[in-house]
Amino acid sequence: MNRLYLWLAAGGAALGGLVLAGNELRKRLLHSNSAKKHGISNEPVEPDDVARFNSLLAWAGPTLSWVASLDSRAYVSSGFRNEAVNTLVGGSSSSRHRRGLGMDISIGVGHNPGAYQALANEMRQSPLGGEAGRMLRTVIAEHDHLHFDWNDPLGKLESVPRETRWLKETQPKKYASL
Numbered sequence: 001m002n003r004l005y006l007w008l009a010a011g012g013a014a015l016g017g018l019v020l021a022g023n024e025l026r027k028r029l030l031h032s033n034s035a036k037k038h039g040i041s042n043e044p045v046e047p048d049d050v051a052r053f054n055s056l057l058a059w060a061g062p063t064l065s066w067v068a069s070l071d072s073r074a075y076v077s078s079g080f081r082n083e084a085v086n087t088l089v090g091g092s093s094s095s096r097h098r099r100g101l102g103m104d105i106s107i108g109v110g111h112n113p114g115a116y117q118a119l120a121n122e123m124r125q126s127p128l129g130g131e132a133g134r135m136l137r138t139v140i141a142e143h144d145h146l147h148f149d150w151n152d153p154l155g156k157l158e159s160v161p162r163e164t165r166w167l168k169e170t171q172p173k174k175y176a177s178l
């Protein structure tokens with residue numbers, strides 16, 4: 001049994017070689033520099049957001065382990081944004097991050113679209129299993145991270161039931177600082 005399987009068996013996930021599980025993963029998914037700076041909470045408030053975020057929490061660990069098995073530098077760079085934080089950073093109201101169904105993973109190489117596209121191509125060859133894989137809706141190789149979003153476990157938002165969409169971003173996007 002190798003280290004990855006030990007992580008998975010323990011319900012953990014990799015963060016720069018460290019085990020990241022339970023509450024630590026939750027903290028990463030809720031972290032927002034802007035919220036901290038402005039002294040506002042980024043906890044999910046609405047019941048639907050809470051339910052979806054709990055699903056994200058269950059899917060984030062296996063997803064991070066999947067990416068980390070291909071690149072050990074992988075870490076969660078962004079997750080949930082509640083309404084207050086989304087407004088603060090000028091995020092789209094339709095963003096899956098806003099609904100608790102989006103997560104970004106970075107490998108800390110700055111703007112490097114080639115590196116993220118190459119990683120995404122490797123990921124396509126060894127698909128994510130389990131519920132996280134079945135519910136995975138979109139993977140986008142952005143210029144400085146991989147974006148993941150999932151179908152709505154509550155069945156209220158638009159879903160893509162067929163298979164995961166792998167999109168290549170063609171234009172650099174400008175992101176508000178999270």
Ligand SMILES: [Zn+2]
Pocket residue numbers: 078097102103104146147148
């Ligand atoms: Zn994203």
